Amino acid sequence: MDWQTPEDTVPSRIVTDAEVRSLLGRPPATGAWRDGDPVANRRFADLGPLDLEFGGHLPHVRLAYETWGELSPSRDNAVLITHALTGDSHARGDAGPGQPTAGWWDQIVGPGLAVDTDRWFVVVPNMLGGCQGSTGPASFAPDGREWGARFPSVSVRDQVTAQALLADSFGVDRWAAVIGGSMGGMHALEWAVGLPERLDRVAILASPPVTTADQIALNSVQLEAIRMDPAWHGGSYYDAADGGGPHRGLALARRMALLQYRSSTELNDRFGRRWQSDIDPLADSGRFAISSYLDFHGNKFTRRFDANSYITLVDAMNSHDIGRGRGSVEEALSRVTARTLVVGIDSDRLFPLDGQRRIAAGITTNIDGDDAAVIVSDFGHDGFLIEFDAVSDHLARIFAS
Numbered sequence: 001m002d003w004q005t006p007e008d009t010v011p012s013r014i015v016t017d018a019e020v021r022s023l024l025g026r027p028p029a030t031g032a033w034r035d036g037d038p039v040a041n042r043r044f045a046d047l048g049p050l051d052l053e054f055g056g057h058l059p060h061v062r063l064a065y066e067t068w069g070e071l072s073p074s075r076d077n078a079v080l081i082t083h084a085l086t087g088d089s090h091a092r093g094d095a096g097p098g099q100p101t102a103g104w105w106d107q108i109v110g111p112g113l114a115v116d117t118d119r120w121f122v123v124v125p126n127m128l129g130g131c132q133g134s135t136g137p138a139s140f141a142p143d144g145r146e147w148g149a150r151f152p153s154v155s156v157r158d159q160v161t162a163q164a165l166l167a168d169s170f171g172v173d174r175w176a177a178v179i180g181g182s183m184g185g186m187h188a189l190e191w192a193v194g195l196p197e198r199l200d201r202v203a204i205l206a207s208p209p210v211t212t213a214d215q216i217a218l219n220s221v222q223l224e225a226i227r228m229d230p231a232w233h234g235g236s237y238y239d240a241a242d243g244g245g246p247h248r249g250l251a252l253a254r255r256m257a258l259l260q261y262r263s264s265t266e267l268n269d270r271f272g273r274r275w276q277s278d279i280d281p282l283a284d285s286g287r288f289a290i291s292s293y294l295d296f297h298g299n300k301f302t303r304r305f306d307a308n309s310y311i312t313l314v315d316a317m318n319s320h321d322i323g324r325g326r327g328s329v330e331e332a333l334s335r336v337t338a339r340t341l342v343v344g345i346d347s348d349r350l351f352p353l354d355g356q357r358r359i360a361a362g363i364t365t366n367i368d369g370d371d372a373a374v375i376v377s378d379f380g381h382d383g384f385l386i387e388f389d390a391v392s393d394h395l396a397r398i399f400a401s
């Protein structure tokens, strides 16, 4: 089978349960597009073929995206927000009638908020390789079946290339700002280094200049947890009789990840040594509350995310090295011309402050001189999704610059 067939034999914009059922005789993969999705604001951009950094080729790329605000006639007020590893385009929850789904930055993006949608035209795409409407392993290969584990390796740079094609589709030559946290901050940094002529400002939150050995190690055990699940089937699980996915492995990977997303201080203060039955009288006795919390998030995650997509995105995150092919990290950072904000969280054990400090020190247009701004918080890495006031204050400073 030639997976590089240049023509789609199946339109990659097949999106509804009904279309998938009629094609494959079963529902779509977890996280893939579904009928009745409440995100009325979501749109799709078909961006054509894409040659990938590590040699792969996608015959057709589609990005799902949402927008808020109005694009000015001169197209000079567009702001790109890039999401974290398991995020999506839904930064705001009030995009249309019948919108029950909360957005992940409701308190930051909106009329009169730090990213003021009365002033800015805000674009939030789902990243390439994701499973919330953009082309990824749960999308269709040219043979009319999901790519699955056959999906080619994508890098953070490929994901930015796809975002640049999306910008072209809007006629936006230059973003007023590119803003991202965590993996989204990797994208924001790549924009600033790789396409400096295409943005005025950049905000990088809780992100590193390279994914380190320590971080790759933590990622590798998560991926192994998925692959050792008997329901993994080498990634070809969509048609499997035993439940349609390595849910136990994926839930375990999410538990492991969550330990890096939150700080030990928060977990100790919040859960202590309490039993879950102390909190919920109906719960089984003999289980610690912290175990229950991890189980809850692990299991919840499997209901919204495709395991193949998780692997693809973690691999993309592992590819992140702002200095690759550019001499060094510092040489790469010296290319940045956008006004820059770099923010770290003091309790972040996933992407610790030294990474943000290295980024800040290497960028001459950093608004805080040679240092990063620091949010003091016990929430750890996830602080960029929780400390709304502090994040808003810092974003206000970059917009005022």
Ligand SMILES: CC(=O)SCCNC(=O)CCNC(=O)[C@H](O)C(C)(C)COP(=O)(O)OP(=O)(O)OC[C@H]1O[C@@H](n2cnc3c(N)ncnc32)[C@H](O)[C@@H]1OP(=O)(O)O
Pocket (backbone or CB within 6 Å): 083, 084, 085, 086, 087, 088, 104, 276, 279, 289, 290, 292, 293, 294, 296, 382, 385, 386
């Ligand atoms: C840009 C992006 O990254 S987008 C992706 C962001 N979203 C995610 O990452 C999804 C996973 N969610 C999270 O990581 C977090 O909820 C955050 C970071 C978004 C917000 O953090 P917090 O507000 O501190 O939420 P927290 O981690 O306490 O989770 C609350 C949930 O845990 C449940 N919970 C809390 N304690 C327990 C316990 N002992 N046992 C079982 N469940 C528990 C709550 O009932 C609540 O459930 P709900 O989600 O159905 O409302």
Ligand SMILES: N[C@@H](CCO)C(=O)O
Pocket (backbone or CB within 6 Å): 084, 085, 086, 087, 181, 182, 183, 261, 382, 385
């Ligand atoms: N909670 C975030 C953490 C990674 O930045 C996510 O899952 O995307």
